[in-house]
């Protein structure tokens with residue numbers, strides 16, 4: 001399917017999306033339609049978003065159709081982990097040259113696909129269009145179709161030119177590609193009564209691996225992971241799940257709602273961050289299936305895990321109690337991390353509401369209390385101002401703000417995509433607690449904040465020097 | 473003469489190359505109070521930012537004209553104008569570096585015209601410098617983009633030197649040093665110190681050693697805090713000589729010659745005894761040449777450098793055992809490839825494979841029969857059986873597959889610390905390289921020696 005204006009509009013006005021101010025499908029998702037401002041825009045493009053959503057399918061090849069900028073500057077930079085195939089980690093691109101742009105890139109693309117399949121034999125190939133190939137009008141669909149027929153390997157076009165929008169929209173474009181070409185193309189080997197899909201969890205830093213064992217223990221089977229550490233085939237058969245569980249991300253809401261429509265699979269939204277959320281997630285799934293045995297088993301697991309957790313967290317709770325945190329992250333995380341922090345006895349003095357829905361904001365307000373600050377904007381200056389004003393002990397934000405904090409000599413913890421340690425599930429909370437306490441209590445802070453002896457001397461003698469100067 | 477192979481594959485696998493806009497942005501970052509501005513969709517800027525932040529572990533100022541589908545169809549003129557005005561208001565830079573991307577080049581945005589219209593519309597900004605450079609992603613590599621930006625920087629007119637500047641008569645001789653993309657902030661710092669040691673004041677263009685060296689400032693900044701200053705750029709005409717470090721800086725040097733009549737010397741590399749010797753000799757001649765020919769003075773090379781030279785000779789002796797006969801495979805941008813390949817060859821190693829990103833005349837003179845303009849897939853094929861691989865961090869997994877150690881060089885390096893300060897040029901830098909690589913080779917040898925088996 002081609003990328004049309006109405007298609008994009010469709011994606012921006014997902015009726016299921018809580019970002020919609022008007023749930024009847026008329027309102028628009030604010031964070032999706034916000035047009036980028038020249039001179040002050042930050043953040044990735046639609047292509048970036050689409051690859052974030054799809055690259056975690058580990059046995060597929062991801063071929064970027066465009067000049068070197070898109071792929072050369074970005075491949076191999078995300079922390080989504082694989083338990084097996086490594087094909088997804090390779091950078092494939094048509095690396096268009098000036099000639100290709102003048103005469104069109106379709107032939108080169110076809111050849112590239114052919115070579116890729118011959119040499120690397122992937123389970124499938126995702127082909128991403130980018131700004132330039134969209135602009136010169138290469139017919140991605142036609143090339144992919146021809147190649148699919150010829151090579152008997154699924155070749156999936158992903159219409160993701162950067163200029164159509166933000167990373168968020170790109171996520172959904174990735175989801176569209178899955179809906180149009182992947183989901184429902186294969187039957188699972190077997191099904192169980194408790195088959196679920198996880199949607200919108202990309203196994204960054206292996207986070208998912210902290211959670212999957214819990215499902216298994218409870219007797220819940222994850223049919224397809226969309227897309228963290230997924231194999232292509234499992235996504236193909238995702239349409240046979242009984243329930244879609246959207247994780248901490250509205251990014252792929254279009255998939256959840258389309259699958260509800262097409263395959264009658266209901267969906268719920270959950271989070272893996274913090275004890276409360278993790279408990280709620282397990283309970284909600286069990287509740288959905290309504291099986292008494294399952295419900296009991298989940299309760300047992302929760303009890304067991306929280307007991308273990310209390311012991312593991314005790315020393316951290318002690319150290320972190322009353323520490324003040326400024327949080328700057330997007331969407332659902334803004335409140336799920338708040339609750340995780342409060343679990344640890346920390347005080348969240350400010351958080352962002354930039355990508356949050358009205359519902360998110362309501363929840364945040366409740367969690368933060370009346371003194372909590374809600375940040376609409378998150379420019380580095382603004383963040384630093386808030387940290388100073390609230391006398392916060394650390395900043396928790398995405399990697400983009402890491403140096404904002406460090407340069408200002410403020411302890412920092414990275415909460416987004418680029419981090420290297422898993423924070424999800426019960427295990428993740430221990431990891432997060434450990435890192436929070438390491439960040440706050442690191443012996444470096446006194447060193448980097450300390451003036452040199454000569455500066456101290458000068459300060460102490462300032463008045464003396466002034467007197468002398470006056471005396472002259 | 474080295475044959476240059478340019479297979480021009482339909483499918484590039486594990487790209488070595490990074491884009492021109494990224495390179496241009498890097499060069500711009502070596503100017504003081506600078507904001508680089510990408511004319512394109514916002515993703516290009518975001519990717520470039522991530523790469524540079526990960527590599528240097530510093531905050532990196534970059535901005536975008538944020539082209540959308542609509543502005544792509546209608547033209548990006550308004551976006552450029554709005555972006556410049558917003559940046560001026562929000563960040564107060566002293567200079568803006570405007571670069572194009574694949575998208576706006578394919579569209580055919582006429583930057584000259586756009587800037588002219590902008591100038592006409594905003595006479596109040598007459599004296600504000602906007603350095604513009606064309607850097608389509610579909611041509612060249614990081615090195616080309618960097619080079620193009622330096623050429624634009626030295627070609628731009630920054631207005632007159634303020635009148636209250638002290639006269640230059642009787643002051644130290646000034647030279648312009650053009651620093652190519654293979655020089656790290658640490659390299660630039662070293663170069664500067666060496667030159668100053670001769671009693672010469674250098675203007676480094678660009679000067680990454682003050683912007684990307686990693687240092688703490690007292691306040692928060694949204695533009696670069698160090699680098700070549702506007703005043704220095706205005707004073708380029710006062711230099712008695714241009715030292716172009718890296719072959720890619722040749723054209724920029726000729727631009728300065730055309731503009732100000734400044735003579736130039738190109739030093740394609742600054743690592744290895746001979747290379748550094750001839751560089752220092754040239755520096756010593758700058759002062760000597762100012763003297764009366766009838767009373768020649770002894771070339772005055774600072775004592776600490778003379779001492780370093782003896783140290784380097786000793787290091788060469790100590791380390792050469794481990795380099796001798798070793799097969800090394802390299803995938804680097806042309807200037808860096810040239811410098812590294814020759815240094816290794818001078819140590820007795822053999823260059824087994826050379827892969828690079830873009831064309832350069834210097835590729836014809838490599839210590840190997842052929843060099844491939846290609847990607848890391850090419851390197852993997854050519855490097856089978858090598859004792860050492862030298863490329864960027866993307867080479868980690870291929871080095872593992874080939875069971876050879878990896879020494880990281882180039883961009884991006886995201887799994888190593890201290891790159892801002894790493895210096896691999898001059899006598900000191902050469903020693904550092906020989907120790908670094910020597911230790912790797914020594915360790916490998918120990919691993920494979922029969923003693924290790926017991």
Ligand code: SF4
Pocket residue numbers: 045046047048066069070129130131132160161162163512513514515516517519574575
């Ligand atoms: S904005 Fe366009 S050209 Fe730039 S990285 Fe994204 S898809 Fe590629």
